[in-house]
Amino acid sequence: MQYKSQAVAKPYFIAAIGLFVGQILFGLIMGLQYVIGDFLFPAIPFNIARMVHTNLLIVWLLFGFMGAAYYMIPEESETELHSPGLALALFWIFLIAGALTIVGYLLLPYARLAELTGNDILATMGREFLEQPLITKVGIVIVALGFLYNVSLTVLKGRKTSISLILMLGLWGLAVFFLFSFYNPENLVKDKFYWWWVVHLWVEGVWELILGALLAFVLIKVTGVDREVIEKWLYVIITLTLITGIVGTGHHYFWIGTPGYWQWWGSIFSALEPIPFFAMTIFAFNMVNRRRRDHPNRAATLWALGTGVMSFLGAGVWGFLHTLAPVNYYTHGTQITAAHGHMAFYGAYVMVVLTIISYAMPVLRGRAANSNRAQVVEMWSFWLMTISMVFITLFLTAAGILQVWLQRFSSTPQPFMVVQEQISMFYWMREVTGVIFLLGLAIYVASFFMKGEAAASVSTTSGRGEIGTQTA
Amino acid sequence: MQAPRTHHAPLTAARSASLLGDFMSGTFSKSMARNVFYGGTAFFVLLFLALTFDTQGALPKRDNRDKLTPAVAAGKKIWEVNNCIGCHTLLGEGAYFAPELGNVYKRRGPDFIKAWIQNQPTKVPGRRQMPQFNLTDKQLDDLVQFLKYTSEIDTNNWPPNIEG
Numbered sequence: 001m002q003y004k005s006q007a008v009a010k011p012y013f014i015a016a017i018g019l020f021v022g023q024i025l026f027g028l029i030m031g032l033q034y035v036i037g038d039f040l041f042p043a044i045p046f047n048i049a050r051m052v053h054t055n056l057l058i059v060w061l062l063f064g065f066m067g068a069a070y071y072m073i074p075e076e077s078e079t080e081l082h083s084p085g086l087a088l089a090l091f092w093i094f095l096i097a098g099a100l101t102i103v104g105y106l107l108l109p110y111a112r113l114a115e116l117t118g119n120d121i122l123a124t125m126g127r128e129f130l131e132q133p134l135i136t137k138v139g140i141v142i143v144a145l146g147f148l149y150n151v152s153l154t155v156l157k158g159r160k161t162s163i164s165l166i167l168m169l170g171l172w173g174l175a176v177f178f179l180f181s182f183y184n185p186e187n188l189v190k191d192k193f194y195w196w197w198v199v200h201l202w203v204e205g206v207w208e209l210i211l212g213a214l215l216a217f218v219l220i221k222v223t224g225v226d227r228e229v230i231e232k233w234l235y236v237i238i239t240l241t242l243i244t245g246i247v248g249t250g251h252h253y254f255w256i257g258t259p260g261y262w263q264w265w266g267s268i269f270s271a272l273e274p275i276p277f278f279a280m281t282i283f284a285f286n287m288v289n290r291r292r293r294d295h296p297n298r299a300a301t302l303w304a305l306g307t308g309v310m311s312f313l314g315a316g317v318w319g320f321l322h323t324l325a326p327v328n329y330y331t332h333g334t335q336i337t338a339a340h341g342h343m344a345f346y347g348a349y350v351m352v353v354l355t356i357i358s359y360a361m362p363v364l365r366g367r368a369a370n371s372n373r374a375q376v377v378e379m380w381s382f383w384l385m386t387i388s389m390v391f392i393t394l395f396l397t398a399a400g401i402l403q404v405w406l407q408r409f410s411s412t413p414q415p416f417m418v419v420q421e422q423i424s425m426f427y428w429m430r431e432v433t434g435v436i437f438l439l440g441l442a443i444y445v446a447s448f449f450m451k452g453e454a455a456a457s458v459s460t461t462s463g464r465g466e467i468g469t470q471t472a
Numbered sequence: 473m474q475a476p477r478t479h480h481a482p483l484t485a486a487r488s489a490s491l492l493g494d495f496m497s498g499t500f501s502k503s504m505a506r507n508v509f510y511g512g513t514a515f516f517v518l519l520f521l522a523l524t525f526d527t528q529g530a531l532p533k534r535d536n537r538d539k540l541t542p543a544v545a546a547g548k549k550i551w552e553v554n555n556c557i558g559c560h561t562l563l564g565e566g567a568y569f570a571p572e573l574g575n576v577y578k579r580r581g582p583d584f585i586k587a588w589i590q591n592q593p594t595k596v597p598g599r600r601q602m603p604q605f606n607l608t609d610k611q612l613d614d615l616v617q618f619l620k621y622t623s624e625i626d627t628n629n630w631p632p633n634i635e636g
Binding site for chain 2: 126186192232242260333
């Protein structure tokens with residue numbers, strides 16, 4: 001670790017992994033409720049389990065992004081973090097506020113929680129992914145402002161690299177677009193229209209800048225490829241992201257009361273959205289192939305390559321599958337959407353956070369890389385989780401195709417619940433695969449506790465692979 | 473689980489050029505890439521804002537705002553504070569555990585909707601369960617008004633059929 005203050009990233013990463021485990025447990029509860037409808041009812045109704053599942057995902061990814069920024073910004077800026085104390089204080093505030101919110105979801109009827117937390121002052125709750133009570137939303141804004149203040153001042157006083165500028169742009173964008181979660185007009189169409197300014201402009205907009213910056217940072221470290229080359233790629237990728245993704249928001253404006261021309265704008269621009277993800281895949285493989293050092297942390301390299309491939313498959317290919325308006329007319333709001341959502345979030349954001357954790361955690365624990373044994377275990381978890389996610393996606397896609405056929409496309413359409421019973425086999429298969437995912441996650445967590453001799457510089461190269469050598 | 477083998481060839485402009493042609497070659501510098509990023513992003517942000525502005529103008533003819541009564545607004549809030557979106561879709565957005573409700577007013581009618589909500593949960597073993605929300609008669613009426621208003625939004629003929 002080059003700067004002492006980078007150490008504040010460590011609790012953020014640990015919290016991220018802990019919440020990730022919680023997210024998966026609630027995912028398994030929901031998966032079982034799909035086939036055993038009264039499982040845990042009325043203690044944990046499906047809507048509560050889902051809220052916990054998706055909110056934990058968002059929160060742990062935010063922990064991951066913040067941890068990544070606290071790790072990367074001092075190193076990129078070549079200076080200590082402005083205030084490590086503030087970073088630690090905000091960590092505890094965010095963790096406690098997040099935990100209290102989840103406890104509130106689980107212990108109180110949602111309507112009661114809304115009543116107790118000021119939803120009558122400003123109604124913002126009860127919208128997908130933005131279910132947090134008003135006080136939690138205000139808390140998120142306060143934590144985000146404190147965080148941005150801290151890292152922005154660090155960037156301003158130190159070296160300004162393209163990676164840190166793009167990361168800051170993504171993080172500021174994340175905070176700014178979150179403000180639309182406070183806008184909830186009575187007019188449902190306007191509500192939905194601007195709801196997407198949080199959701200779409202996050203995951204298909206500014207979050208991709210964060211993703212690109214994290215990936216570029218790790219690739220510089222593990223490959224030793226010249227920064228100029230990597231940062232040029234990064235600019236090209238994020239250009240493609242934003243010129244397709246911003247107007248690509250239109251693919252959500254097909255059937256919610258918005259004008260018909262969005263079917264053209266949305267279809268055309270979102271059909272181009274796989275291009276930046278494809279560029280990211282090529283980028284990751286190309287940089288690793290041209291590497292000028294063999295970094296001893298092979299697990300981090302694997303995660304980086306995996307992010308490239310899986311984000312392209314999940315966000316790119318599975319997104320394209322149902323993004324054209326004539327197709328989306330039949331698939332909108334079916335298990336096809338769920339299939340895409342799972343692989344896209346895993347392939348892009350889960351994997352990139354695990355990439356930076358894989359690279360940074362050993363350094364934070366005082367070594368360039370973990371022992372070979374720990375890395376092999378980590379790579380097993382990579383394959384188990386990634387292959388499970390591929391199969392979860394395939395089973396949900398199969399369920400979705402049948403659902404579309406039986407409920408939407410057939411000349412004798414059947415009611416929703418009748419169709420759900422007919423496709424339950426695929427839900428069972430998804431649930432079994434989910435258990436394997438959990439096993440992979442358990443192995444991932446176990447890899448942090450593996451002992452063994454720390455991997456030194458790998459011997460396959462002719463002495464060029466020394467860690468900490470910036471030039472090759 | 474071995475990392476890919478190392479290429480020892482030095483990084484040259486010619487090698488880069490073989491990848492994506494002149495675009496990625498040395499003649500296309502990082503500062504050019506940065507300028508394209510800022511310029512391209514600014515252009516598409518403005519285009520998106522222009523489309524948004526136009527949509528705002530077109531919405532009054534489509535979003536059924538004439539029927540947006542205080543009862544509808546109250547119904548929307550009941551929809552929200554009971555987290556209905558956590559199981560159902562509304563105009564295709566939400567969770568996929570329970571039926572689409574954007575057109576439920578047309579599919580089932582007001583009396584069925586109210587009776588259904590009042591009679592939950594069904595407690596049929598193994599079947600998906602909807603909680604009992606203990607809504608008052610007025611709240612039920614407001615919720616139905618909201619679902620009626622929603623079913624009259626111009627959605628470009630979505631969903632494809634009455635089953636949602």
